[in-house]
Amino acid sequence: MKFTREQIAKALKLYVITDRSWLKEDETLLSVCEKVIQNGATFLQLREKELGAEETRKEAIELQKLCRRYNIPFVVNDSVEIALEMDADGVHVGQSDIKERDIRAMIGPDKILGMTAKTVEQAIAAEKAGADYIGTGAVFGSTTKKDAKYLSMEELKKIAASVSIPVVAIGGINSENVSQLEGSGVNGAAVISGIFAAEDPAAKTAQMSRLTDIFC
Structure with a gap:
């Protein structure tokens, strides 16, 4: 299904990124x-960087069905080919992915295109490349990417102000620090371990949902 720019901006409020490494036995x-x-x-x-293409495709198909049932956007990280093959709502790519390929041309005008941008220059380039939104960080460090570079609140504000498309912050965001993003200009918080590493991911999501009302 197609999401409008306004719907995408609102949907960034609590942007959840999967991490199967935290799954329990059951x-x-x-x-x-x-x-x-x-x-x-x-x-x-x-x-899911550790999954092969076939496993990623299977997970993507099931998760896309789930998201359509609840009417929320679903994107696949990095793999444009898998996203297109199983008709995902869109794809999220890094800066290296847009240097040699026109991702927007590959996926067409109706698919969601998210891009990572860690500087003002990268954010502007992403908008020019047809991104619907930008993901930027790491605002509070990262337990997922060991080589992630810290992004100051000042730089976060500059990035958010440099483009007309919505921005979602990422990097070590949890229930204890998400309130610090208020007034930064971003449209929402992308959360990984802050939810998946919780003893009760459902309860933690409900808490994070209330806390991210600061973006509404």
């Missing part, structure tokens, strides 16, 4: 994601 990625969505997640990205 859980599946699908079961946890459904609980997370039922408790307030507004956007879902499949990001």
Whole structure:
């Protein structure tokens, strides 16, 4: 389905990125994601670097069905080919992905295109390349990317102000620090371990949903 720019901006409020490494024995990625969505997640990205192409495709198909049932956007991290093959709502790519390929031309005008941008220059380039939104960080460090570079609140504000498309902050965001993003100009928070590493991801999502009302 097609989401409007306004719908995408609102959906960034609580942007959840998967991390199956935190799954318990009796859980599946699908079961946890459904609980997370039922408790307030507004956007879902499949990001599983350790999975092969076939496993990623299978997870993507199931998660896309889930997100369509709840009418929230679903994107696949990095793999434009898989996103197109299984008709995902869109794809999220890094800066290196747009240097040699026109991703917007590949996916067409109706798919969601998210891009990572860590500087004002990269943010402007992403907007010119046809991005619908930008993900930027790491605002509070990162437990997912060990080489992630800290992004100051001052730089975050500059990036958000440099483009007309919405921006979602990422990097170590949890229930203890998300309130610090108020007034930064971003449209929402992207959360990974802040939800998936919780003892009860559903309850943590419900809490994060209330806390991210600062972006509404």
